[in-house]
Amino acid sequence: MLFNRYHVVVFKDNQGHCKKISLHGWFFASILFLIFSLSAGNIFLWKYYHQSQTLAQNLADSEKTIFEQNSQILSMVDKLRIVQKDLQRVQQFDTKLRVMINLDKDQGETTSAIGGAKTKDFADNYLPIHRQELLARKIHSFLKDLNTEVRLEEVSQQELIQTFRKNQRLLAATPSIWPTEGWVASPFGSRISPFTGRKDFHKGIDIANRIGTPIYATANGRVSFAGTGGGYGVNLIINHGAGVLTRYGHMNRYIVKRGQKVKRGELIGYMGNTGRSTGPHLHYEVKLNGVALNPKKFILN
Structure with a gap:
């Protein structure tokens, strides 16, 4: 059949002119095969195009989902970071209170509670990770550690509350507020003296x-000195009991007298520039049994 010859007669007009074309059978078979191949190819290409479109849509949906998940994770990380900072502030406040009332904290508990050996800063250690499953596990681990810190801090706060109830008078006599408004011009500790240019130890803070x-009294007590001298110019010393003294130096004037009882927050005088001073400021000291301590460790507000 493929090798037979077929004749096709083509009439050109109505006058009977015609043309005969002779074709082999394989020609028609080739035409049919070509039509079949093109049809099959079109069907395959259509299926491939449809699958590609589906995959592209799925990929776009997946990328959108991943973007939304990443946004949610980053939002969660920001919230966790805020919670962590809040907890750290509470822990610092806890530490200050314990210093004030001389209440020790178990060393192992302290290390865990302040994020020592186990707890690491989330933002520094977990954010660079991009794999979703691993990041989820890291967040879960961080939340677990944070929850442990919160429980330990709750126990610590309960202990502090009980101690405060037993030591209200001690707390009232502890210098826990800023004595005046201003900025710390010279902190506690080693510094270069503005007078000699040499290194010396600053026993208080300059505000x-x-x-x-x-200027206000920082705790309940009794004025034990009101006068001038010692390079402090016009200054006051308040005895708060239990070996705690506070000094207020370089005042312009004071409005209390020796032996007078004062309460925390009570006005005791005004800032000046008297004595050995380089400008208007208050020199504020806290001493315990004659030893100068950093006043900022006691300040709660």
Whole structure:
């Protein structure tokens, strides 16, 4: 059949002119095969195109989902970071309170509670990880550690509450507020002396502001000294009991007298520039049994 010859007669017009074309059978078979191949190819290409479109849509949906998940994770990380900072502030407050009332904390508990050996900063250690499953496990681990810290801090706060109830008088006599408004011009500790240019030890903190800025007692106590001298210019010393003293130096003037009882927050005088001073400020000291301590460790507000 493929090798037979077939004749096709083509009439050109109505006058009977015609043309005969002779074709082999394999020609028609080739035409049919070509049509079949093109049809099959079109069907395959259509299926491939449809699958590609489906895959592209699925990929776009997946990328959108991943983007949304990453946004949610980053939002969660920001919230966790805020919670962690809040907890750290509470822990610092806890530490200050314990220093004030001389209440020790178990060393192992302290290490865990302040994020020592086990707990690491989430932002520094977990954020660079991009694999979703691993990141989820890291978040879960961080939340577990954070939950442990919160429980330990709750126990610590309960202990502090019980101690405060038993030591209300001690707390009232502890210098826990800023004595005046201003900025710390010179901190506690080693420094270069503004007078000699040599290294010396600063026994308090210098709070600078305008002359006449009000100065307040930082805790309940009794004025044990009111006068001038010792390079402090016009200054006061308040005895708070239990070996705790506070000094207020370089004042412009004071409005209390020796032996007078004062309460925390009570106005005792005004800032000045008297004595050995380089400008208007308050020199504020806290001493325990004659030893100068960093006043900022006691300040809670």
